[in-house]
Amino acid sequence: MATEIRPGADLPAVPTRPTIAPTSGRVPAAAPDPAPAARTTKIEARDLNLYYGSFRAVRDVTMDIPANKITAIIGPSGCGKSTFLRAFNRMHELAQGARMEGRILLDGVDIYDRSVDAVDLRRLVGMVFQRPNPFPTMSIYENVSAGLRLGGGHKPTNLDAIVEDCLTRAALWDEVKDHLGDPGTSLSGGQQQRLCIARALAVDPEVILMDEPASALDPIATLRIEELMLELRGSYTIVIVTHNMQQASRVSDQTAFFSMGEDRAGYLVEMGQTATIFTNPREQLTEDYISGRFG
Amino acid sequence: MSATPGTLAGSRAPFAERLAAVRGSRRRVVDRVMRTVALAAALVCVLPLAAILLFVVIKGAAALNLDLLTKPPKALGTGGGALNAILGSLQMVAVAALVAVPVGILGGVYVSEFASRRSARAVRFAADVMVGVPSILIGIVAYTLLVVPFKQFNAAAGSVALALIMVPVIVRTTEEILRLVPHEIREAGLALGVPTWRVVLSVVLPAGRTGVLTGVMLAVARAAGETAPLLFTALGSRLVNVGQFGQPMDALPLFIYNGARQPIAALNDQAWGAALLLLLFVLGVNVAVRARSWGRRAG
Amino acid sequence: MTTLAPIGRLRGRTATRRADVVFRGSTRVFGGAVIATLGVVAAVLVVSSAPAWTRFGVDLITQTTWDPVRDVYGALPFIVGTLYAAAIALLIATPIGVLTAIFLSEFAPRRVAIPLTFTIELLAAIPSVVIGLWGIFVLSPFLRDTVDSWLIATLGWLPFFRGPSFGVGLGAAGVILAIMILPTIVSISREVLSSVPNSQREAMFGLGATRWEVAVKAVLPYARSGVVGAAILGLGRALGETMAVTMVIGNGQDIPVSIFDQAQTIASKIAVTFNEASGGFQTQSLVAIGLILLVMTLLLNVAARLLVSRAQRGPIR
Numbered sequence: 001m002a003t004e005i006r007p008g009a010d011l012p013a014v015p016t017r018p019t020i021a022p023t024s025g026r027v028p029a030a031a032p033d034p035a036p037a038a039r040t041t042k043i044e045a046r047d048l049n050l051y052y053g054s055f056r057a058v059r060d061v062t063m064d065i066p067a068n069k070i071t072a073i074i075g076p077s078g079c080g081k082s083t084f085l086r087a088f089n090r091m092h093e094l095a096q097g098a099r100m101e102g103r104i105l106l107d108g109v110d111i112y113d114r115s116v117d118a119v120d121l122r123r124l125v126g127m128v129f130q131r132p133n134p135f136p137t138m139s140i141y142e143n144v145s146a147g148l149r150l151g152g153g154h155k156p157t158n159l160d161a162i163v164e165d166c167l168t169r170a171a172l173w174d175e176v177k178d179h180l181g182d183p184g185t186s187l188s189g190g191q192q193q194r195l196c197i198a199r200a201l202a203v204d205p206e207v208i209l210m211d212e213p214a215s216a217l218d219p220i221a222t223l224r225i226e227e228l229m230l231e232l233r234g235s236y237t238i239v240i241v242t243h244n245m246q247q248a249s250r251v252s253d254q255t256a257f258f259s260m261g262e263d264r265a266g267y268l269v270e271m272g273q274t275a276t277i278f279t280n281p282r283e284q285l286t287e288d289y290i291s292g293r294f295g
Numbered sequence: 296m297s298a299t300p301g302t303l304a305g306s307r308a309p310f311a312e313r314l315a316a317v318r319g320s321r322r323r324v325v326d327r328v329m330r331t332v333a334l335a336a337a338l339v340c341v342l343p344l345a346a347i348l349l350f351v352v353i354k355g356a357a358a359l360n361l362d363l364l365t366k367p368p369k370a371l372g373t374g375g376g377a378l379n380a381i382l383g384s385l386q387m388v389a390v391a392a393l394v395a396v397p398v399g400i401l402g403g404v405y406v407s408e409f410a411s412r413r414s415a416r417a418v419r420f421a422a423d424v425m426v427g428v429p430s431i432l433i434g435i436v437a438y439t440l441l442v443v444p445f446k447q448f449n450a451a452a453g454s455v456a457l458a459l460i461m462v463p464v465i466v467r468t469t470e471e472i473l474r475l476v477p478h479e480i481r482e483a484g485l486a487l488g489v490p491t492w493r494v495v496l497s498v499v500l501p502a503g504r505t506g507v508l509t510g511v512m513l514a515v516a517r518a519a520g521e522t523a524p525l526l527f528t529a530l531g532s533r534l535v536n537v538g539q540f541g542q543p544m545d546a547l548p549l550f551i552y553n554g555a556r557q558p559i560a561a562l563n564d565q566a567w568g569a570a571l572l573l574l575l576f577v578l579g580v581n582v583a584v585r586a587r588s589w590g591r592r593a594g
Numbered sequence: 595m596t597t598l599a600p601i602g603r604l605r606g607r608t609a610t611r612r613a614d615v616v617f618r619g620s621t622r623v624f625g626g627a628v629i630a631t632l633g634v635v636a637a638v639l640v641v642s643s644a645p646a647w648t649r650f651g652v653d654l655i656t657q658t659t660w661d662p663v664r665d666v667y668g669a670l671p672f673i674v675g676t677l678y679a680a681a682i683a684l685l686i687a688t689p690i691g692v693l694t695a696i697f698l699s700e701f702a703p704r705r706v707a708i709p710l711t712f713t714i715e716l717l718a719a720i721p722s723v724v725i726g727l728w729g730i731f732v733l734s735p736f737l738r739d740t741v742d743s744w745l746i747a748t749l750g751w752l753p754f755f756r757g758p759s760f761g762v763g764l765g766a767a768g769v770i771l772a773i774m775i776l777p778t779i780v781s782i783s784r785e786v787l788s789s790v791p792n793s794q795r796e797a798m799f800g801l802g803a804t805r806w807e808v809a810v811k812a813v814l815p816y817a818r819s820g821v822v823g824a825a826i827l828g829l830g831r832a833l834g835e836t837m838a839v840t841m842v843i844g845n846g847q848d849i850p851v852s853i854f855d856q857a858q859t860i861a862s863k864i865a866v867t868f869n870e871a872s873g874g875f876q877t878q879s880l881v882a883i884g885l886i887l888l889v890m891t892l893l894l895n896v897a898a899r900l901l902v903s904r905a906q907r908g909p910i911r
Contacts, residue, residue, distance in 0.1 A: 089800065091796065091799060091800065094799060096703070096704070106310055107309065107310035107311065108310075108311075109310055109311050109314065116314065117318070117323065119319065119322070119323065119326075119802055119803070119804050120314055120317050120318050120319065120802065121314065121802075122799065122800060122801065122802040122803075123317045123801070123802030124310065124313055124314060124317065124802075126800065126801075127796075127800035129793060129796055129797065129800070131793055133791075133793035133794060133796065133797040134797075135794065135797065135798075135811075135812060135815070135816075136816060137815040137816060137818070138815075146798075146801060146811070147801035147802060147803075150319075150322070150801065150802065150803055150807055150811075151319060151321070151322055196797070199797075199801065200800070200801070203801060203802065204307075206307065206310060206313070317802070319802075319804075322804055322807070323804065325804070325806060326804035326805060326806040326807070329806040330697075330701055330805060330806055332693060333693045333694070333696050333697035333701060334697055334701070334702075336689075336690045336691075336693035336694045336697060337693075337694040337697045337698065337702070337710055337714075339690055339694075340690065340691070340694045340714050340717070340776050340777075340780060341710070341713055341714065341717075343717060343773040343776075344713060344714075344716060344717040344720070346728070346732070347720060347724065347725060347728045350728055350731075350732050351724060351727075351728065354731075397624075398624045398627060399624075401620060401621045401624040401625075402621070402624040402625045402627065402628050404621045405621035405622050405624060405625030406625055408621070409618050409621055409622065409625075410622075410625060414625070417629060418625045418626075418628050418629060420899075421628045421629040421631075421632045422628050423895070423899060424632060424892060424895055424896065425628065425631060425632055425635075427827075427830055427831075427834070427891055427892070427894075427895035428632075428635060428834070428888065428891065428892075429833070429834025429835070429836060429861055429887055429888070429891060430834075430836065431834070431836040431861050431864055431865055431884070432635065432639065432834075432884050432887065432888055433635070435638070435639065435642075435864070435868070435880075435881055435884055436634065436635050436638045436639070438868075439638050439642050439881075440634075440638065459631060462627075462628060462631070463628060466625075466628055490611050490613055490614050491611075491614045491617065491618070492613050492614050492616075492617030492618075495617070516719065517719075519721075520719075520720075520721025520722070520723070520724070521721070521722075522721070522722060522723040522836075522837045523722075523836040523837055523861075523865060526865060526868070526869065527868050527869060530869075548721060548723040548837070551723045551724065551727055552723050552726070552837060552841070555723075555726065555727045555730055555731075555841060556841075563731065566727055567727065570723075570724045570727050573721055573723075573724060574720065574721070574724055577719055577720070577721055578716065578719060578720070581716060581719040582716070585712065585715070585716075586712075
């Protein structure tokens with residue numbers, strides 16, 4: 001809620017947060033990127049316009065999303081944040097009458113090029129949704145391995161190891177290791193969401209899109225998801241849409257602020273280091289929004 | 296999987312290479328093929344309807360003439376028409392509707408307006424089950440109760456059998472429609488001090504009248520096409536029977552059934568003609584009634 | 595579903611006007627009448643068939659001779675015929691029906707899906723006797739000259755496909771039944787598939803699934819009990835369907851083996867024999883097999899409705 005926003009002074013110093021703490025069994029985050037020029041930007045959106053039929057939901061967005069960082073997209077509801085997010089794994093085009101203009105480059109590859117199949121793209125750009133949506137007829141194990149069992153690419157030989165690894169990385173392994181055969185829906189809401197994150201991790205995506213992943217969860221479950229995001233940072237490029245500005249300030253490296261124009265089309269107001277956006281935004285609109293003066 | 300999860304960003308293959316590696320060309324072919332198969336299945340579903348319509352229209356139109364509509368069958372040999380069946384269907388369905396419509400509507404009113412949750416569920420359940428009872432068994436019941444005691448096949452038994460088929464349909468549609476009538480309408484009526492029965496009859500039912508009418512018309516169309524309940528009750532007759540409900544009476548479905556069983560081309564042709572008449576009525580009602588509700592749903 | 599109290603309960607005990615009491619009472623009578631008719635149907639069938647049950651007992655179900663001359667009645671051939679024809683129908687109609695439902699709910703754009711659904715539901719409205727007429731004069735000869743001869747040529751060494759084919763017979767009855775239960779299976783399956791929450795589809799799409807994979811790996815499993823219910827409801831209809839089957843099944847008195855055999859189902863046997871059987875054990879035995887039919891259809895209907903209503907609330911774990 002916009003009214004609960006605390007002033008920027010209280011925000012944690014996100015940019016200075018040390019690299020994620022190594023946990024057992026995992027290699028610590030790498031030292032400086034070997035090829036910085038090619039690596040620092042993961043996704044480039046260029047003059048993006050997204051439509052539903054004749055309605056323009058997102059207008060002229062150009063944005064660079066850094067690799068292996070967390071980028072938060074905030075803004076009032078209805079400003080096209082989710083629509084924008086869904087352009088990155090081409091889920092937008094599944095809606096009736098959906099259309100896009102502009103370009104999105106992922107590691108320099110135009111993902112809307114004719115040679116790129118949306119189905120293939122979605123294996124490398126995972127997504128976590130607003131409400132936990134495990135497959136109710138599948139067990140926990142089957143949920144995690146669902147993407148891998150679709151086939152395509154190399155057939156995994158060590159499914160068990162991958163399931164364990166993904167559940168561990170989703171901080172769920174200890175809770176479920178003794179009943180992997182139970183249905184995914186037998187878990188609590190927060191556990192279900194971590195299961196969905198494990199499911200997304202299993203296909204080894206490079207980008208994880210999160211569409212308000214904690215909005216259906218209680219504060220404690222929310223905290224665990226946030227901790228999890230921080231641990232995944234460094235290995236994955238994470239883009240999170242959130243209506244919770246405190247959450248954005250807690251977890252993200254970069255923040256993009258979207259607003260809605262007269263024509264109800266969402267547009268990018270500004271983007272920058274999270275600390276900057278929340279303490280010293282360039283735009284008055286951003287200032288108003290984060291200080292709760294927006295509409 | 297070219298790498299176990301948890302690979303660090305730096306050690307993954309470049310994105311373009313990975314994109315090529317996950318390329319599921321076999322899956323894409325399966326997808327394409329199966330979507331085509333699903334489309335084909337949908338077309339297969341439409342095929343019988345088209346084929347039935349085509350043949351009934353072609354063969355029926357060839358047999359359709361003034362005699363078919365205005366003359367009863369000749370007492371001997373072939374020729375004549377289906378007047379006995381047309382009049383019989385009209386009478387038996389009309390009488391059945393006269394019984395079933397009030398019973399069905401009031402039964403539906405009971406379920407939606409007065410019944411406790413449990414009795415509502417019981418009536419609804421019984422109506423659903425009744426719809427599923429094979430209609431030939433309804434024929435046996437009507438035969439046992441209304442033919443055997445009088446030692447005479449009669450049209451009244453046929454009408455009752457048809458009414459038994461119509462009632463549950465009308466109860467269910469009425470009840471479903473009335474549940475959609477906003478509660479405020481009822482409260483407004485009651486607040487004015489209008490007695491409950493008047494609120495139901497002059498406010499609630501009129502509010503749902505198109506839906507109730509839809510249910511009634513669909514039930515009438517269904518009854519008009521029923522054969523099995525009439526086999527052991529109205530029996531069928533080559534004579535024109537007007538108003539003699541204690542006597543056997545013909546109906547279009549019986550006329551079709553009997554005409555189709557004879558190895559005589561002229562009678563088969565008459566059956567096709569009668570089938571066209573029956574189909575025009577039944578599909579006409581269905582299209583008229585459903586098209587409206589579909590139109591509303593689509594718009 | 596609304597949780598508001600029905601209007602009759604709004605006024606509670608204050609509704610003492612005589613007209614209200616009478617009105618409410620009469621609607622209750624009519625509502626009760628629906629339940630009563632079901633009871634009457636069952637009672638009539640039980641009472642009218644009682645002498646046959648007493649006389650023949652389980653022989654009615656297990657014996658294969660139906661002989662009015664010797665006055666012994668065993669209905670096994672008709673029971674087998676009923677199940678056989680229904681099985682053929684289900685075998686044909688379930689895959690086609692479920693695929694069509696998937697097409698309508700998952701693949702087809704609205705402007706295609708809406709008129710197509712409408713058309714398929716219209717098929718359900720065609721009177722059985724008209725379908726039977728078409729079955730005798732169009733479908734049976736067509737099957738005899740095309741599909742049947744091909745099946746006999748290729749699979750004729752199997753007892754189930756032993757020729758010759760007369761056109762009319764179990765196979766034709768099965769195809770006719772399949773046509774008649776398709777609308778049931780399609781429209782109910784489509785409804786349960788459409789009620790699957792979109793989040794399930796998105797989850798599967800998000801993992802890089804194709805549309806087909808989303809349909810069969812996310813949507814169909816979620817709705818499986820409803821789809822099974824739709825098939826069972828179709829089966830219930832197939833068992834009880836009378837006229838069209840009577841017209842195309844021929845007239846066989848033995849237990850059918852080949853799909854080209856002529857046979858009788860319970861319903862068709864009753865339809866063609868009931869009026870000729872003037873009272874006595876034959877009529878009672880016909881009512882008795884009618885009772886068997888009633889029990890079968892009731893059980894299937896109840897089971898199917900439970901499955902479908904449960905499916906619309908979510909999958910069974």
